[in-house]
Amino acid sequence: MSLRALGLWLAAALPAAAEPTAIRVEAAAETEGMRGDADDPAIWADGADSLILGTDKEAGLHVYGLDGAQRAFLPDGRLNNVDVRRVVVGGRELGLAGATRRDDETLVFYLIEAGTVRRAVPWQHAAIPPGVPADDIYGFAMGLWEGRPLAIVNFKSGHVVLWRVHEAQGTIGLTPGRVVALGSQPEGMVADDRAGHLYVGEEDRGIWRLPLDPASEEAPRLVVPIPSPCLPRDDVEGLAIHDGADGVRRLVASAQGIHRAALFRLEGEADPVCEALVEVAPGAVDGVTETDGLDVWTGPLPGFPEGLLVMMDDQNAGFTTNFKLIDWAAVAAGLP
Amino acid sequence: MRLAALALVLCPLAAAAEAVTTAGAAGEPPSAWLGERPHLVLVGTAAGIPLDIRIEDIEAAEDVVRFAGKREYRPGEGGWRYTNFEILLEAVLDGVERTIELELENHDLREHAVPAEFALAAENFPEGERAFFEVQMEWETADGSVNEELGGWTGTATLLLETGEADAEGIVPDGLIGGFVAAERGTDRLVASFTVPVTETERDE
Numbered sequence: 001m002s003l004r005a006l007g008l009w010l011a012a013a014l015p016a017a018a019e020p021t022a023i024r025v026e027a028a029a030e031t032e033g034m035r036g037d038a039d040d041p042a043i044w045a046d047g048a049d050s051l052i053l054g055t056d057k058e059a060g061l062h063v064y065g066l067d068g069a070q071r072a073f074l075p076d077g078r079l080n081n082v083d084v085r086r087v088v089v090g091g092r093e094l095g096l097a098g099a100t101r102r103d104d105e106t107l108v109f110y111l112i113e114a115g116t117v118r119r120a121v122p123w124q125h126a127a128i129p130p131g132v133p134a135d136d137i138y139g140f141a142m143g144l145w146e147g148r149p150l151a152i153v154n155f156k157s158g159h160v161v162l163w164r165v166h167e168a169q170g171t172i173g174l175t176p177g178r179v180v181a182l183g184s185q186p187e188g189m190v191a192d193d194r195a196g197h198l199y200v201g202e203e204d205r206g207i208w209r210l211p212l213d214p215a216s217e218e219a220p221r222l223v224v225p226i227p228s229p230c231l232p233r234d235d236v237e238g239l240a241i242h243d244g245a246d247g248v249r250r251l252v253a254s255a256q257g258i259h260r261a262a263l264f265r266l267e268g269e270a271d272p273v274c275e276a277l278v279e280v281a282p283g284a285v286d287g288v289t290e291t292d293g294l295d296v297w298t299g300p301l302p303g304f305p306e307g308l309l310v311m312m313d314d315q316n317a318g319f320t321t322n323f324k325l326i327d328w329a330a331v332a333a334g335l336p
Numbered sequence: 337m338r339l340a341a342l343a344l345v346l347c348p349l350a351a352a353a354e355a356v357t358t359a360g361a362a363g364e365p366p367s368a369w370l371g372e373r374p375h376l377v378l379v380g381t382a383a384g385i386p387l388d389i390r391i392e393d394i395e396a397a398e399d400v401v402r403f404a405g406k407r408e409y410r411p412g413e414g415g416w417r418y419t420n421f422e423i424l425l426e427a428v429l430d431g432v433e434r435t436i437e438l439e440l441e442n443h444d445l446r447e448h449a450v451p452a453e454f455a456l457a458a459e460n461f462p463e464g465e466r467a468f469f470e471v472q473m474e475w476e477t478a479d480g481s482v483n484e485e486l487g488g489w490t491g492t493a494t495l496l497l498e499t500g501e502a503d504a505e506g507i508v509p510d511g512l513i514g515g516f517v518a519a520e521r522g523t524d525r526l527v528a529s530f531t532v533p534v535t536e537t538e539r540d541e
Contacts, residue, residue, distance in 0.1 A: 259481065259483070282476070282477075282478050286476060287476065287481070289474075289476055290474070290483055315435075315475070315476045315483075317433065318433070319402070319426045319433060319435065
């Protein structure tokens with residue numbers, strides 16, 4: 001059999017890889033444009049006090065309402081990635097947000113209460129454990145392991161460090177946990193608190209999964225390579241988890257090279273299965289291009305009863321960047 | 337990659353790949369550098385997109401939002417090496433907000449007194465009288481978006497103007513950069529003449 005005939009036979013005999021469903025939505029709202037460089041959003045869900053935190057990687061942290069209007073700006077330096085978890089600090093349940101600060105290779109923390117964001121005490125923490133040759137702080141995620149918060153940071157050198165976060169009398173402290181080294185630059189990460197997984201995007205290579213347990217020694221595994229149907233080209237950027245009310249769980253990944261949010265179904269310990277690619281097309285609000293960080297909130301929020309997807313947009317009007325707010329109901333309507 | 341996926345990847349470009357022109361643009365591309373007055377003339381094609389951008393007096397151009405140069409430096413044995421410069425244009429052309437960047441790289445541009453001619457090469461930061469040239473283009477219309485980073489050009493680049501005051505470390509944060517590029521990349525042909533004021537520097541450690 002010639003090679004050409006073999007190819008034709010294989011094409012006919014083998015099942016085709018499932019193609020992702022193409023979903024086209026429009027943003028419902030957007031945050032104010034910034035002349036700096038928007039990078040990564042985090043959604044803080046708290047009823048009428050819900051907020052979107054968004055980094056300007058040249059200047060600091062923006063705080064927006066769900067209408068996109070800016071509530072506050074903290075000019076705290078070159079904050080790259082941000083994430084948030086609900087925790088108990090000083091006996092009160094509130095939001096603990098962390099961010100990577102590129103000015104001085106540190107982690108900084110904020111407390112969120114009643115719709116306001118303030119610096120935690122102490123605000124700034126060393127991000128590189130002693131003896132670890134990590135360099136150039138970059139991505140960040142928070143997680144909960146056995147009910148206790150984790151601050152997970154990565155570096156352009158490929159290192160990923162899991163820090164345990166502890167609190168005593170209202171002050172924040174960090175204790176180093178596991179350190180992992182990937183082959184090239186990571187950035188986007190998300191902790192799947194329910195499943196006990198950490199997903200790490202290596203920008204040019206794909207998405208890795210490893211145990212969220214900071215004491216684990218299990219090696220990371222590449223579960224979504226580049227190229228593959230939902231990530232046909234680099235970079236993979238922001239990552240988030242969507243816990244559907246129907247029990248379906250999804251990993252949401254920013255596919256920067258094709259300007260899409262990629263959706264993967266999650267089932268137990270199986271590898272994520274490519275399901276759909278979401279395009280945020282121009283409408284009343286302009287579309288999303290060269291998206292970087294993203295975040296998802298699964299439950300109801302004011303104006304978004306089925307949840308919210310927030311994506312960074314690199315080409316906003318007036319030569320600015322910003323974050324687009326997408327009603328998850330519009331995404332869900334396009335799912336198979 | 338399957339055809340449908342490939343089409344999905346390519347459709348933003350196809351939807352927005354119409355010619356980019358400035359008012360009154362037409363005729364032959366320049367055959368030489370257009371002088372010290374800040375300007376950008378970019379004529380030819382890049383990623384198959386026809387470009388005929390002729391902003392010969394930046395200060396008088398109402399549609400130019402930003403036109404700025406940045407010098408970048410990397411550590412070397414004898415101090416900072418001047419490894420590349422970027423030219424950024426943000427302008428409303430044909431009613432669309434467009435960002436176009438040109439970049440030229442060499443192992444150390446300080447080693448080449450102007451006028452200096454470089455053969456364009458595919459490698460980053462090449463040594464000797466060779467340079468890496470890249471064109472970046474970004475814009476968005478109702479039909480789609482263009483996001484291109486195009487390196488690997490062949491041809492020549494000639495630096496004809498480098499001014500500014502160096503600080504104690506040899507970093508030059510101001511002045512002008514001027515030059516002329518005639519480049520090819522596959523079926524693309526591009527001619528650029530520029531003089532750009534430097535407003536920014538970066539130390540890449």
